[in-house]
Amino acid sequence: QPDAAPQQAPVEVEADRLDLDQRAGTAVYTGNVEVRQGEMQLRGERVEIQRNDAGELSRATSTGERAYLRHQAQNQDTPTEGWARRIIYHVAERRVELIDQAELIQRQDTFNGGRLEYFIDREVIQARSDVDGSEPQRIRMTLQPEE
Amino acid sequence: MFKRLKTRAWLAGLVIALGALLVWLGPGGPQPTAIDPEAQAQEPGHVLENAEITLFGDDGKIMQSLKTPRLIHTPQLNDTWAEEPRAVLYDSDSRQWLANADEGTLNTATQELVLTGSARLTAPDEGWQLDTQELHYDGLHRHAWSETPVMLQQPPQQMTASRMDAWLDDSRVRLTDNVRGIHPPTTQR
Numbered sequence: 001q002p003d004a005a006p007q008q009a010p011v012e013v014e015a016d017r018l019d020l021d022q023r024a025g026t027a028v029y030t031g032n033v034e035v036r037q038g039e040m041q042l043r044g045e046r047v048e049i050q051r052n053d054a055g056e057l058s059r060a061t062s063t064g065e066r067a068y069l070r071h072q073a074q075n076q077d078t079p080t081e082g083w084a085r086r087i088i089y090h091v092a093e094r095r096v097e098l099i100d101q102a103e104l105i106q107r108q109d110t111f112n113g114g115r116l117e118y119f120i121d122r123e124v125i126q127a128r129s130d131v132d133g134s135e136p137q138r139i140r141m142t143l144q145p146e147e
Numbered sequence: 148m149f150k151r152l153k154t155r156a157w158l159a160g161l162v163i164a165l166g167a168l169l170v171w172l173g174p175g176g177p178q179p180t181a182i183d184p185e186a187q188a189q190e191p192g193h194v195l196e197n198a199e200i201t202l203f204g205d206d207g208k209i210m211q212s213l214k215t216p217r218l219i220h221t222p223q224l225n226d227t228w229a230e231e232p233r234a235v236l237y238d239s240d241s242r243q244w245l246a247n248a249d250e251g252t253l254n255t256a257t258q259e260l261v262l263t264g265s266a267r268l269t270a271p272d273e274g275w276q277l278d279t280q281e282l283h284y285d286g287l288h289r290h291a292w293s294e295t296p297v298m299l300q301q302p303p304q305q306m307t308a309s310r311m312d313a314w315l316d317d318s319r320v321r322l323t324d325n326v327r328g329i330h331p332p333t334t335q336r
Binding site for chain 1: 301303306318319326328330331
C-alpha cells in the first residue's frame with residue numbers, strides 16, 4: 001500500500017493571476033504557474049483546475065511551450081522529469097498524461113511520443129503515438145542497460 | 148487757580164485720548180464676515196443613528212442598501228460616512244452580495260462605496276468570502292475591487308493575492324499578483 005501521505009497533501013499553486021468564473025465553473029491560473037503537491041511539481045504558463053462536487057481539486061491541466069513535470073520518488077536518487085505542450089494531472093488516480101511533444105526521463109531512460117502516461121506511485125510509464133488534432137508522433141525509447 | 152485749570156485740562160485731554168484709542172481698537176459693532184463656501188460645503192447636513200440608505204437605479208430597481216448604527220451625511224458633497232456599515236449589493240439578476248467593514252463612505256450620486264478596515268465581501272450564492280483592508284464598489288457598473296492584499300475563501304480552497312476585481316453580473320473574480328492557492332485534493336474513495 002503506497003504511502004498515503006502524498007495523496008492527502010494539499011495542492012499549492014503560485015501564479016501571477018487567477019480568474020474564477022463561477023458560472024462556467026472554471027478556475028484558471030496564468031503567468032509563471034507552479035503547482036506543488038508533496039514531491040510532485042508541475043509548471044506551465046496556464047493551469048486550469050477542475051474540482052469535484054465537494055470542491056476538492058480533481059484535475060489540473062497545464063499548458064505551455066512546454067509545460068514541465070517533476071516527481072522525486074522517495075526511493076530514487078534522481079527525479080522523474082517530463083515535458084509536453086499539455087500535461088494533465090489526474091489527482092485522485094495520481095496519474096499524469098503528457099500530450100503533444102511528450103518527453104519523460106526516468107532514471108537514465110528516456111521516452112518520447114505523442115502521448116505518455118505516468119503513474120506516479122507505481123512509477124509506470126505507458127506510451128502512445130496518437131495526439132488529438134495533430135499528426136501521430138512516433139514513440140521513441142532509449143533504455144539504459146542495467147550495470 | 149491756574150494750577151487747578153491746568154489739571155482739569157490735562158484730565159480732559161487724557162479722557163479724549165482714551166476714547167480715541169478705544170474707537171481705534173474696536174471700531175463700530177460686529178463686522179459682517181464673509182461665509183467661507185469651502186467650509187460650508189464640509190459642514191454635515193444630517194447625523195443619523197440606526198439608519199438605512201437604499202439607492203435605486205434609473206429603472207427603479209434597487210442597486211444597493213446600507214445599514215449603519217451611525218451615519219453623517221453631507222448633502223453638498225453627496226457624501227455619506229457610515230460607522231460599521233453593512234451593505235447589500237444587488238447584481239443584474241437581483242442576487243444579493245453582502246459587504247461590511249469598520250467604516251465606509253458612500254457617494255449617493257455616483258453610487259461608489261468605499262469600505263475600510265476589516266472589509267469583507269460575501270457571495271452567498273457562490274459560497275465564497277473575500278477579506279481585505281479596503282474594498283471599493285462601483286454601484287453603477289457593479290464592479291468591486293481592492294488594491295490591498297486579499298484572501299478569498301471558498302471552502303475547502305483558499306487563495307490570496309495582492310489585489311482583486313469582482314464583476315458581480317458575470318460572477319467573475321480575478322486575483323492579481325503574488326497569487327497563492329491552496330486546494331485540498333480529491334482522494335481515492
